[in-house]
Amino acid sequence: MNYYKHHVFFCLNQRDDGGPCCCDRGAGELFEYAKSQAKELGLHGKGKSRINRAGCLDRCSEGPVVVVYPEAVWYTYMDKHDIDEIIESHLKNGKVVERLKI
Amino acid sequence: MNYYKHHVFFCLNQRDDGGPCCCDRGAGELFEYAKSQAKELGLHGKGKSRINRAGCLDRCSEGPVVVVYPEAVWYTYMDKHDIDEIIESHLKNGKVVERLKI
Numbered sequence: 001m002n003y004y005k006h007h008v009f010f011c012l013n014q015r016d017d018g019g020p021c022c023c024d025r026g027a028g029e030l031f032e033y034a035k036s037q038a039k040e041l042g043l044h045g046k047g048k049s050r051i052n053r054a055g056c057l058d059r060c061s062e063g064p065v066v067v068v069y070p071e072a073v074w075y076t077y078m079d080k081h082d083i084d085e086i087i088e089s090h091l092k093n094g095k096v097v098e099r100l101k102i
Numbered sequence: 103m104n105y106y107k108h109h110v111f112f113c114l115n116q117r118d119d120g121g122p123c124c125c126d127r128g129a130g131e132l133f134e135y136a137k138s139q140a141k142e143l144g145l146h147g148k149g150k151s152r153i154n155r156a157g158c159l160d161r162c163s164e165g166p167v168v169v170v171y172p173e174a175v176w177y178t179y180m181d182k183h184d185i186d187e188i189i190e191s192h193l194k195n196g197k198v199v200e201r202l203k204i
Contacts, residue, residue, distance in 0.1 A: 002174045009111065009156065046160075054111065055155025058148075069171035072104045 006049040006091050007069045010034070013056035022063035026079075030064070034083045038091065049091045062102050075100040108151040108193050109171045112136070115158035124165035128181075132166070136185045140193065151193045164204050177202040 010031040015021035035051040038044040044051065059065045059074070066086070067074045073096055077083055082100055089095045112133040117123035137153040140146040146153065161167045161176070168188070169176050175198055179185055184202055191197045 003176060053157025058152065070174045072172045074105060
């Protein structure tokens, strides 16, 4: 069995060259929100999900991005509503959120 | 096809509570080495491998740790020789390095 059922990586890179950047689009705040929500719902930890910080995932122009492994599903998100849907549908019920997939 | 064939996350967390910590065991330097080697061997980029920074992967006592997705294979490593073997065997040839698996 995998150590984490769903391992979620948020790109939290802060570019300083003026290019598009997940952190300029709310990634930091929404990462913290996702982690706290997953914890509150009892979905966070070994054998369950882990919401993880990551450096640049190198899909800057499509950001903010998050990738869920081992499924290798990539999402973009705009707000807490999108995060809630990823947590509820994907992490809790195993159903990919097609409308946010990239 | 997956965006990255192998997506490699190095735990680069620096704990400040005195507990065991990947960064106290060479993770930072060996992350940089891994990334430069993968680039030099032409293995780094879209459709190939990506060597990525990550926050705490929460396996501190087993560290330093790295996880390779989508295979969900976890490794520990000690030195450049171990990194070379992970790159050559796993990333280049698709063969898991059993001796470093955790």
